[in-house]
Amino acid sequence: MFTGISLFIILAIVAYLVILPLVRRDSRYDLMLPDPMLSDPDISDSVLSDPVLPEENPGDTWDDKQGDTPKGDLENIKEAIFTTINEIEFDYAMKKLSDDDYHVLKEQYKQKALELLHREDESELETEALPLTALTTAEADIEEEIERELQALRQSRSATEKS
Structure with missing residues (x-):
């Protein structure tokens, strides 16, 4: 179905589009630390599936x-x-x-x-x-x-x- 290279490319695109924006470091995110009390799987799933990021404004x-x-x-x-x-x-x-x-x-x-x-x-x-x-x-x-x-x-x- 998929060759090794095409699977690698698909995973790289997914990582670039989904994961990278979530872990990007910027001074806007300095005070945003994960809550250690967040243990409910339903809440965790909703947080991970629906991330809310601040608007893109480099001067902000x-x-x-x-x-x-x-x-x-x-x-x-x-x-x-x-x-x-x-x-x-x-x-x-x-x-x-x-x-x-x-x-x-x-x-x-x-x-x-x-x-x-x-x-x-x-x-x-x-x-x-x-x-x-x-x-x-x-x-x-x-x-x-x-x-x-x-x-x-x-x-x-x-x-x-x-x-």
């Missing part, structure tokens, strides 16, 4: 999105990073990761966590600075109002003293 990576994420998204990303670090520690303790893989992954996620914490500190400083600026403007307006009231009182006193 995790690093590009960080600059304009709201605080809630930053919290979700921070939670995902720290959860991933904990899972790496757990897998290493259970001897599921080699020493080299453990150190590479831990350093990678440690750098992401540091960047995120630094960005969070910067955003907190910016939000603290905004009320101070608004307060300074409000204080200046109040000072001007007080000066106008005092000027009006002085003018009314001087008018009363002259009469």
